[in-house]
Amino acid sequence: MTVYLLKRLAIALITLVLASMVVFAVLEIIPGDPARLMLGLNASADQVELLRNQMGLNAPLALRYLHWAGGLLSLDFGRSYTYSVPVIDLVRERVVVSLPLALIALALSTIIAIPVGLFSAGRHGRAGDTIAMGAAQLGVAVPNFWFALMLIYLFAVWLRLVPSGGFPGWSAGVWPALKSLILPAIALALPQAAILARVTRSALIEVLNEDYIRTARAKGLPFRAVLWRHALRNAMIPVLTILGLQFAFLLAGTIIIENVFYLPGLGRLVFQAITQRDLIVVESVVMLLVAAVIAVNLLVDLSYAVVDPRLRSRQ
Amino acid sequence: MKLWKTILTAAALVLSAGTSAFAARDLVIGITLEPPHLDPTAGAAAAIDEVLYANVFEGLTRIGPNGEVLPALAESWMISDDGKVYTFKLHTGVKFHDGTDFNADDVKFSLDRARADNSVNAQKGLFAAIDTVEVVDPATIKITLKNPQSSFLYNMGWGDAVIVAPETAATNKEKPVGTGPFRFQNWAKGSSITLIKSDTYWGAPVSLDKAEFRIVPDAAAAVPALLSGDIHAFPFFPDPDSVAQTKDDPRFKVVIGATEGETILSINNKKPPFDRLQVRQAISFALDRKAIIDGASAGLGVPIGSHMSPANKAYVDLTGLYPHNVEKAKELLKEAGLENGFKATLKLPPPPYARLGGEIIASQLRDVGIDLQIVPVEWAQWLDQVFTKKDYDLTIVSHTEPNDIDIYSRKDYYFNYDNPTFDKIIADLSLTSDEAKRMTLLGEAQKILADDAVVGFLYELPKAGVWDAKLEGFWENAPIQANDLTKVKWTE
Numbered sequence: 001m002t003v004y005l006l007k008r009l010a011i012a013l014i015t016l017v018l019a020s021m022v023v024f025a026v027l028e029i030i031p032g033d034p035a036r037l038m039l040g041l042n043a044s045a046d047q048v049e050l051l052r053n054q055m056g057l058n059a060p061l062a063l064r065y066l067h068w069a070g071g072l073l074s075l076d077f078g079r080s081y082t083y084s085v086p087v088i089d090l091v092r093e094r095v096v097v098s099l100p101l102a103l104i105a106l107a108l109s110t111i112i113a114i115p116v117g118l119f120s121a122g123r124h125g126r127a128g129d130t131i132a133m134g135a136a137q138l139g140v141a142v143p144n145f146w147f148a149l150m151l152i153y154l155f156a157v158w159l160r161l162v163p164s165g166g167f168p169g170w171s172a173g174v175w176p177a178l179k180s181l182i183l184p185a186i187a188l189a190l191p192q193a194a195i196l197a198r199v200t201r202s203a204l205i206e207v208l209n210e211d212y213i214r215t216a217r218a219k220g221l222p223f224r225a226v227l228w229r230h231a232l233r234n235a236m237i238p239v240l241t242i243l244g245l246q247f248a249f250l251l252a253g254t255i256i257i258e259n260v261f262y263l264p265g266l267g268r269l270v271f272q273a274i275t276q277r278d279l280i281v282v283e284s285v286v287m288l289l290v291a292a293v294i295a296v297n298l299l300v301d302l303s304y305a306v307v308d309p310r311l312r313s314r315q
Numbered sequence: 316m317k318l319w320k321t322i323l324t325a326a327a328l329v330l331s332a333g334t335s336a337f338a339a340r341d342l343v344i345g346i347t348l349e350p351p352h353l354d355p356t357a358g359a360a361a362a363i364d365e366v367l368y369a370n371v372f373e374g375l376t377r378i379g380p381n382g383e384v385l386p387a388l389a390e391s392w393m394i395s396d397d398g399k400v401y402t403f404k405l406h407t408g409v410k411f412h413d414g415t416d417f418n419a420d421d422v423k424f425s426l427d428r429a430r431a432d433n434s435v436n437a438q439k440g441l442f443a444a445i446d447t448v449e450v451v452d453p454a455t456i457k458i459t460l461k462n463p464q465s466s467f468l469y470n471m472g473w474g475d476a477v478i479v480a481p482e483t484a485a486t487n488k489e490k491p492v493g494t495g496p497f498r499f500q501n502w503a504k505g506s507s508i509t510l511i512k513s514d515t516y517w518g519a520p521v522s523l524d525k526a527e528f529r530i531v532p533d534a535a536a537a538v539p540a541l542l543s544g545d546i547h548a549f550p551f552f553p554d555p556d557s558v559a560q561t562k563d564d565p566r567f568k569v570v571i572g573a574t575e576g577e578t579i580l581s582i583n584n585k586k587p588p589f590d591r592l593q594v595r596q597a598i599s600f601a602l603d604r605k606a607i608i609d610g611a612s613a614g615l616g617v618p619i620g621s622h623m624s625p626a627n628k629a630y631v632d633l634t635g636l637y638p639h640n641v642e643k644a645k646e647l648l649k650e651a652g653l654e655n656g657f658k659a660t661l662k663l664p665p666p667p668y669a670r671l672g673g674e675i676i677a678s679q680l681r682d683v684g685i686d687l688q689i690v691p692v693e694w695a696q697w698l699d700q701v702f703t704k705k706d707y708d709l710t711i712v713s714h715t716e717p718n719d720i721d722i723y724s725r726k727d728y729y730f731n732y733d734n735p736t737f738d739k740i741i742a743d744l745s746l747t748s749d750e751a752k753r754m755t756l757l758g759e760a761q762k763i764l765a766d767d768a769v770v771g772f773l774y775e776l777p778k779a780g781v782w783d784a785k786l787e788g789f790w791e792n793a794p795i796q797a798n799d800l801t802k803v804k805w806t807e
Contacts, residue, residue, distance in 0.1 A: 030695075032695025033695070036698050036703060037695055038351065038358055038437075039435065040360070041702065041714075044440075047434075093504055149536075149539070152539045157543045160543060165545070166507070166540075260536055262506075262530060262540075264504060264505025265505070268532070271532075276695075
């Protein structure tokens with residue numbers, strides 16, 4: 001178990017270092033000068049040069065990478081070019097929107113997907129299964145920004161249940177803040193739930209063909225009990241894998257959804273920073289997201305060991 | 316369905332419990348872009364002025380709703396006979412929002428700061444003519460110019476020329492302190508900027524108690540935000556196509572005004588074959604402006620024939636010079652020895668006018684044998700490749716700065732246009748203050764640009780504003796990119 005854990009940790013660390021190099025290199029290569037962007041069309045070349053110097057953009061690439069990566073190690077993410085405040089402050093303001101949003105969406109998609117998967121697998125090939133999987137197919141196919149707009153028109157414009165977008169901040173109270181996260185969370189969760197439901201179903205169907213299931217049925221256990229107690233647990237590995245991958249997709253999905261709902265989250269921050277060539281913000285936030293995804297994958301790896309005792313004893 | 320609506324309405328009642336009552340002196344305004352910071356003297360982003368100009372910050376003069384120069388912190392001024400010395404009489408009893416007094420020292424500080432060697436003011440050119448700034452007494456400031464400059468009073472009305480206090484100049488990016496009728500309250504980054512009425516304002520008090528600028532980056536989200544009542548006004552509506560959705564709704568007022576944005580098909584004048592007049596003229600003949608306006612701007616927008624807003628007094632209608640004429644265009648290309656046409660690239664920045672207009676223009680030019688490859692670029696790339704490195708054939712962009720016909724005389728500007736006759740007119744213009752003479756010179760300048768077919772002149776970018784029908788006092792036109800709230804009020 002310890003070896004397993006250490007091996008996973010080492011892989012995670014190496015991935016982080018490699019990712020930091022790729023992120024930095026790619027962003028420095030793409031064209032666009034942050035200083036020119038800030039000063040606009042009427043500024044002279046000398047002025048742009050002056051600002052570039054003030055922003056420290058004229059130092060050699062390798063030096064800037066080391067400076068940035070060294071800062072990351074001590075949790076110093078640098079200063080935003082455009083906002084001229086520490087990146088960590090920006091991240092702190094944004095993470096309180098994006099993290100709850102991603103977690104609510106993840107919870108929602110799990111709560112919807114697992115029961116649907118169980119339901120479908122239990123009625124494999126019958127009408128209920130066909131309808132549920134047809135709906136799931138639709139859920140996978142519908143683009144989430146379009147779905148988000150439909151939700152806005154129904155719940156915000158027509159029924160006026162929730163705001164059409166924006167975020168009042170947690171200081172405005174937990175309920176108003178949650179209210180503005182409901183629609184975005186649903187828009188994010190449904191396509192994910194559709195995928196997860198399909199995976200759950202097929203994993204269950206495979207397990208249901210195993211000999212021990214027949215044995216369990218033969219000894220007189222009711223089908224429902226077999227499904228919940230024996231089949232679901234054994235079908236969990238692929239479901240957990242997908243759940244881990246989905247976390248990354250949720251983070252990526254927030255970029256679109258946060259734009260449609262104009263939520264001040266991390267996704268919006270990255271999007272805005274890219275268009276303004278606020279490279280230091282993009283680099284730091286992307287690294288943070290990379291770290292989050294790696295951490296989640298690590299957790300998923302560890303949870304395999306919890307679900308499947310064989311993985312614990314093998315090493 | 317009826318049952319559903321009952322259930323959902325019941326849920327609505329539960330959900331809406333606790334929502335605060337709406338106060339009729341508050342206003343929520345939608346803006347598309349978030350300002351990078353809140354100091355109008357330290358950045359080119361139009362979004363800074365959209366929030367702060369005339370509301371929080373004021374200059375010596377200001378630009379009015381129709382582009383006229385109005386007094387602001389200076390109540391009056393005198394100009395010497397040689398046009399070089401401006402003596403401004405300042406308002407007294409004016410306070411900055413931090414409680415300190417405003418006087419001539421602040422004016423001197425602000426102007427000297429903007430034109431200093433290490434200044435990163437994005438419009439440093441506005442101050443280039445200033446030789447000295449002297450404080451005569453606390454309520455009088457004397458500015459001496461190196462040479463007479465007819466646009467000086469107008470220049471002092473720009474957002475980049477507002478007056479700031481020495482104590483707070485360094486922190487204005489985060490916490491702006493000005494002399495205007497609203498003071499800054501809060502900036503929830505990525506979300507909104509809130510201004511509240513200043514109790515110590517020296518001028519006519521404003522009607523609104525509070526104005527919140529909410530950032531809605533997505534054009535598709537702007538319509539539901541208005542329909543749901545979350546946002547009361549969108550003075551610069553991002554997508555002209557969606558205006559139709561609110562046009563027939565009596566709850567909203569839709570106002571189409573003029574901007575200073577000349578939308579043009581820019582041509583790299585030094586790059587063959589565009590260095591030949593016939594080729595550029597052929598392009599002008601090939602363009603069907605009506606079709607472009609219909610397709611790229613939902614039919615809104617006035618055609619232009621040179622670089623001047625039709626709303627400007629100096630405007631000369633030159634749209635008849637190159638009517639849409641495919642045969643004539645082909646003929647000119649043949650004269651240039653290009654009867655078999657040629658290939659070129661068209662780089663398009665992100666705004667809809669460019670991306671939609673680009674496709675239409677590409678198909679119009681294909682009709683005369685010019686085969687365009689469309690290259691979509693981001694703003695950052697556009698600035699880098701097109702504007703700075705001049706690595707382009709054709710591009711579409713809207714030049715939104717007011718009175719900017721002089722860009723064609725700038726050395727090394729991205730058009731790569733060089734015409735000594737034109738440069739001479741622009742040089743004369745800046746020394747001429749006689750109104751009639753100025754109009755003549757501006758007319759000649761427009762004529763030269765049209766004759767030379769320097770770029771393909773398309774149309775004046777419209778300003779589509781949508782707001783609650785119970786609101787009044789917004790600017791209809793946009794002589795500068797600002798949301799002046801000083802006259803805005805709820806009628807009931």
